[in-house]
Amino acid sequence: MTENKTIVWQNRLIDRVSRSRILGHNSCVIWLTGLSGSGKSTIATSLENELHHQGVLTYVLDGDNIRHGLNNNIGFSEADRKENIRRVGEVSKLFCDAGVITIVALISPFEEDRNSVRSQFSNGEFVEVFVKCPLVECENRDPKGLYKKVREGKIPNFTGIDSPYEEPKNPELVLETNTMSIEDCIKRLIDYLVENPINIFSIKENNT
Ligand SMILES: Nc1ncnc2c1ncn2[C@@H]1O[C@H](COP(=O)(O)OS(=O)(=O)O)[C@@H](OP(=O)(O)O)[C@H]1O
Numbered sequence: 001m002t003e004n005k006t007i008v009w010q011n012r013l014i015d016r017v018s019r020s021r022i023l024g025h026n027s028c029v030i031w032l033t034g035l036s037g038s039g040k041s042t043i044a045t046s047l048e049n050e051l052h053h054q055g056v057l058t059y060v061l062d063g064d065n066i067r068h069g070l071n072n073n074i075g076f077s078e079a080d081r082k083e084n085i086r087r088v089g090e091v092s093k094l095f096c097d098a099g100v101i102t103i104v105a106l107i108s109p110f111e112e113d114r115n116s117v118r119s120q121f122s123n124g125e126f127v128e129v130f131v132k133c134p135l136v137e138c139e140n141r142d143p144k145g146l147y148k149k150v151r152e153g154k155i156p157n158f159t160g161i162d163s164p165y166e167e168p169k170n171p172e173l174v175l176e177t178n179t180m181s182i183e184d185c186i187k188r189l190i191d192y193l194v195e196n197p198i199n200i201f202s203i204k205e206n207n208t
């Protein structure tokens with residue numbers, strides 16, 4: 001972190017618990033990581049839809065969309081991906097503090113970067129979900145025609161092809177999208193959110 005002694009943290013009167021009381025639920029970050037085409041965006045969209053209809057305030061931070069705005073100066077080099085994840089991590093922290101169930105869909109290929117984001121949250125607030133799907137199946141799906149372009153030599157540094165993807169070692173959840181239906185994945189996620197450290201529907205009184 002850059003040290004800047006001319007900048008002083010400002011305390012505020014309204015905290016996250018107060019906001020959660022108004023909303024009627026807790027907040028956390030659900031961080032979907034996986035190869036292109038593994039199902040991150042599909043799961044993020046379906047999960048948001050399901051939670052929204054249960055009266056939960058959600059927001060999806062999807063890599064593709066964030067790269068149209070906040071991160072439109074970010075490419076796909078290792079350094080750029082790291083900065084992409086750092087920024088989205090910071091934004092997810094703000095959204096979570098605002099009381100929103102924040103669903104992140106980013107390839108986020110490097111374990112160190114994901115762990116760095118995780119380290120900024122309390123136990124249970126950061127839910128890492130490995131959206132697991134074999135590369136061959138992702139390429140077969142090719143929902144945006146990107147793998148085809150990669151094979152034609154039109155996209156360099158593509159994750160899983162000529163840029164690495166480090167699988168999570170201890171994710172909270174693994175969703176194997178080549179064997180599970182989308183509905184199964186959403187059910188598994190919702191069950192996790194209710195049963196595990198942060199039950200989103202029971203407001204925790206000791207988080208600040
Ligand atoms: N070189 C390369 N490698 C991987 N992906 C690429 C690349 N170029 C463009 N795209 C498109 O960008 C989306 C990935 O952006 P992310 O911000 O999630 O990537 S990262 O976390 O910074 O690695 C990714 O979206 P998803 O397919 O939804 O994963 C692709 O559509």
Ligand SMILES: Nc1ncnc2c1ncn2[C@@H]1O[C@H](COP(=O)(O)OP(=O)(O)O)[C@@H](O)[C@H]1O
Nearest residue numbers: 035036037038039040041042143177180181182
């Ligand atoms: N269980 C599943 N979960 C998510 N997507 C699935 C699943 N099974 C099949 N798919 C399909 O896989 C594709 C995933 O594309 P997408 O969500 O854009 O992936 P990503 O965001 O990881 O690049 C979609 O066409 C989706 O319908």
